Amino acid sequence: MKRNVIISAAAAAVLTVGGPTAAALAATGDTARTTTMATAARADVTAESASDAALKHYPGVVESLDKDGAVWHVNVIAKNGKNAEVEVSTAGKATTRDTDNDNNGNEYAPLIAAKVNAKKAMAAALAANKGAVVWSVDWDDDDDNGSTYWDVEVKAKDGTTKHVHVDPTSGKVTASSSDSNDNDDNDDNN
Structure with a gap:
């Protein structure tokens, strides 16, 4: 029983710390894609x-x-x-x-x-x-x-x-x- 509580607490800690970090990383990836697409949209026309x-x-x-x-x-x-x-x-x-x-x-x-x-x-x-x-x-x-x-x-x-x-x-x-x-x-x- 004690082992399950420790595993559950560890999982909660990972999710608490990792959740915002993962969300930030995902947002950074989206921002990079958006920036790249915006830069492509501004590409100079010949x-x-x-x-x-x-x-x-x-x-x-x-x-x-x-x-x-x-x-x-x-x-x-x-x-x-x-x-x-x-x-x-x-x-x-x-x-x-x-x-x-x-x-x-x-x-x-x-x-x-x-x-x-x-x-x-x-x-x-x-x-x-x-x-x-x-x-x-x-x-x-x-x-x-x-x-x-x-x-x-x-x-x-x-x-x-x-x-x-x-x-x-x-x-x-x-x-x-x-x-x-x-x-x-x-x-x-x-």
Whole structure:
């Protein structure tokens, strides 16, 4: 009988001390899982992913995209020339910020007909700049000589940025004469 009392007392002591400790350890594990999931949810969306999310939200072709803080601003031109500015959050959620219902089909005809779209231009720029990430891309048809090209800004691991031009027909990458080596993460043009 005395042995059963001692075993019962020992079991009660283990449960009294071990219960809160086990609960604390379980909570710590849950917190770690929650923290990991929260960190994953805040993972930065790449330019390519932002482009995909914007086009899924508002079908058409990307005219431009740039990163402003943690948000991507993507200008999408529909096949009929109507356009929308789509914001893509760090979680990859796309929302329409502004739309222009003017029918500018003729103005955007070269962009819509381009063989090399924004996504292909980004891929070409990255292939020519190993280890870099795309920071912005713009369709440029206002050049003095009337040529059209993609202006892709890439950012190297050391924080330097540079612009490259991508031909919308061939996908050929050339260095821009307007390279920028600032470390500013925000677009000052907004």
